[in-house]
Amino acid sequence: MPGLAGIVSSTPRADISLELARMSSRLRHFPWYLETRQVNAARTFAIAHVRLDTQPDRDAPGCWLHGEPPTAFTRAEYVADRHELVVTNDRFGMMPLYYAVGEGWVIFATELKALLTHPALVPAADPAGWADVLRFGFAFGEKTVARGVRCLPGGVRWRVDGRTATVTTERLWNLAAQFDRPADRHPDLDALAGEFRLAVERCCAGDVSLGVSLSGGYDSRTIHAAIDHQRCRVQTLTLDVRGGADQIIAEQIARVTHGLERHRFIENSDAFFGRWPAYAHEMIWLTDGQFFDEACVMMSTLDAYRDAGIAIVLRGHGGEFTRMQWAYEFTCNRRVLACRNQSELGDQLESQLTCGLTPADFHELFRADWAQALTAATARTLPAALKTVPPHLHPLDQVSCLYGAEYLRRQSVPSLAELRSRVEVRLPFLDPAYLDLA
Numbered sequence: 001m002p003g004l005a006g007i008v009s010s011t012p013r014a015d016i017s018l019e020l021a022r023m024s025s026r027l028r029h030f031p032w033y034l035e036t037r038q039v040n041a042a043r044t045f046a047i048a049h050v051r052l053d054t055q056p057d058r059d060a061p062g063c064w065l066h067g068e069p070p071t072a073f074t075r076a077e078y079v080a081d082r083h084e085l086v087v088t089n090d091r092f093g094m095m096p097l098y099y100a101v102g103e104g105w106v107i108f109a110t111e112l113k114a115l116l117t118h119p120a121l122v123p124a125a126d127p128a129g130w131a132d133v134l135r136f137g138f139a140f141g142e143k144t145v146a147r148g149v150r151c152l153p154g155g156v157r158w159r160v161d162g163r164t165a166t167v168t169t170e171r172l173w174n175l176a177a178q179f180d181r182p183a184d185r186h187p188d189l190d191a192l193a194g195e196f197r198l199a200v201e202r203c204c205a206g207d208v209s210l211g212v213s214l215s216g217g218y219d220s221r222t223i224h225a226a227i228d229h230q231r232c233r234v235q236t237l238t239l240d241v242r243g244g245a246d247q248i249i250a251e252q253i254a255r256v257t258h259g260l261e262r263h264r265f266i267e268n269s270d271a272f273f274g275r276w277p278a279y280a281h282e283m284i285w286l287t288d289g290q291f292f293d294e295a296c297v298m299m300s301t302l303d304a305y306r307d308a309g310i311a312i313v314l315r316g317h318g319g320e321f322t323r324m325q326w327a328y329e330f331t332c333n334r335r336v337l338a339c340r341n342q343s344e345l346g347d348q349l350e351s352q353l354t355c356g357l358t359p360a361d362f363h364e365l366f367r368a369d370w371a372q373a374l375t376a377a378t379a380r381t382l383p384a385a386l387k388t389v390p391p392h393l394h395p396l397d398q399v400s401c402l403y404g405a406e407y408l409r410r411q412s413v414p415s416l417a418e419l420r421s422r423v424e425v426r427l428p429f430l431d432p433a434y435l436d437l438a
Contacts, residue, residue: 001286001417002055003027003066003095003110004076006047007118008085010104010165016043019118023107024048026114029286029421044162045078045085054208054311055424066110067095071203071427072416074110083162091173092318092430093154093409094416100149104165111417112288115149124148127370131377133290134362136353137329138411140381145290154409175404176390178435179397187437195438199431200226203314210234211310211423213301214250214263218323219316223428224257227314235262235308239301242267264304272300286421291414298418306422313419317412318429320403321438324396329353330403332396339395346382349399353382 005023007016017039024035027050034053039046049064051057058065062080067073072094077086087108089095099108100121107118116123124147132139142150152158155173160166187195200223204210212224214236227234236254240246247265254263272279279299283291305313320327329352336352339345357365359375366374389401419425428434 001027001029001111001420002033002050002052004047004049004064004074004097005109005111005114006076006085006107007045008083008106008160008162008165009044010163012043013105014043016046020046020048022117023109023114024050026117027109027111040080044083045080047076047078052422052424068424068426070432071430072425085160085162087152087158087160088172089152089154089156089158090430091155091175091432091435092404093152094317094413094427094430096409096413097152097158098144098149099152099158099167101165101167102148106160106162106165106167108160112144112146112149112290113285116146121148127373128377128380131362131374132381133292134357134374135355135378136381137292137355138407138414139290140385140406140410145288151410154405176388176393176397176401179393179400180390192434192438195434196222196428196431197226199428199434200314201228202431203312203426203428204228204232206312208233208311209309211305211308211313212236213313213315214238214253215240215246217316217319218326219319219429220314221253222319223314223316224253226428227257229258234258235264235310237264237266237301237304237308239266239268239297242269264308266301266304268297268300272297275300283418286417287414288417291411291417298415302418302422305419310423312424312426314426314428315416315419316429317416317427318408321400321429321435324400324403327399327403328407329355330399330407332399336395336399342386342389342391342398345395345398346386349402350382 005027007019020037032053033050035048035050037048047064049059049066062078064076072090074089074095074097096110097108098112098115100115102120105120107115109115115121126145126147129139129143129145132143133145144151157170157172159168210232213220215238238246238250254260279296283296283299324332335348339348362374363371385402385406389398416425
């Protein structure tokens with residue numbers, strides 16, 4: 001996935017240009033990507049920005065902006081006279097930033113694999129990160145599968161003091177605070193629908209070719225319904241078996257909105273399964289091995305977007321906030337709603353989130369020391385996550401907080417890395433103005 005990579009050092013590094021080149025090479029998955037690099041004269045700061053050839057150059061002197069503002073972005077600003085780097089990001093961390101801190105240096109990048117090329121970082125597996133991925137399907141908090149590498153939270157200002165190679169994090173936005181608003185501040189449905197249409201309109205801004213996937217999702221179909229099809233150039237794709245419900249419904253939607261001539265059906269056929277090993281390999285590479293899901297099926301659609309001339313794809317991530325009764329492993333069912341305290345809620349979520357290996361599986365598959373480390377790590381995961389959520393909130397709101405802070409940032413973002421390798425992605429359901437009203 002294109003993005004940023006950089007180095008901040010308290011002392012000059014003779015090979016900083018080479019180190020940066022190695023890091024940025026891991027962000028360049030195709031020769032048509034564009035790249036800019038900058039190294040200061042003191043050889044203590046270096047940054048690279050890799051972007052799609054269809055993305056505008058949003059950089060300015062001393063400032064690098066990557067992503068799709070305002071719903072998913074990472075902005076890095078370098079203050080030369082203080083030798084300070086200041087990074088801000090979107091509310092949910094939908095454009096990731098991984099970082100590592102060592103003796104006299106800090107490195108960062110939008111892909112984990114870029115950090116692992118740096119000679120100061122010794123690659124090693126992190127049991128706590130792997131425990132989460134193997135049991136829950138994604139890592140919680142700032143953990144990653146690589147020891148010493150962290151993932152920046154969303155809605156923060158992250159400062160790197162280059163003189164001491166130390167970092168500080170300041171929270172700028174907190175989802176939990178949104179649930180403590182007075183009841184009279186909540187809008188009616190008409191106002192909310194109107195603001196959502198404006199959010200979609202903002203995502204459709206510019207003279208660009210837009211794409212929407214109509215493969216079965218309520219959220220993407222809601223976005224498609226809110227688009228002004230008289231003004232916007234929209235193409236749609238659907239992946240399904242021939243004659244499946246998704247194909248039939250998507251073609252009906254296309255017929256009455258933007259026209260069947262701008263809709264493409266991609267068959268989930270024997271040819272797809274013949275290419276499965278290649279698709280799985282690329283998925284693992286693009287997501288840094290931190291994502292395993294049925295979304296591997298999406299790999300067959302990636303080139304179709306670019307082949308169709310689509311520059312921007314609108315996705316429905318975050319739509320679950322409006323329907324937490326269908327929010328994947330965070331679904332707020334009757335058992336969740338019946339929880340009387342955070343302890344009960346943690347137990348219920350643990351049962352819902354365990355989609356992979358259990359502690360018993362750890363002891364069967366791993367040597368004893370690793371099995372113990374993995375088991376102990378996952379036992380701490382949900383209690384630690386729930387400590388960030390006010391216990392007085394309704395169970396529905398507590399789960400919504402965890403969904404926004406954990407699932408969106410650590411499960412949805414790796415899946416978006418697949419699409420972002422080819423196109424820009426915009427997320428109307430995470431539009432700040434819409435969320436502030438909701």
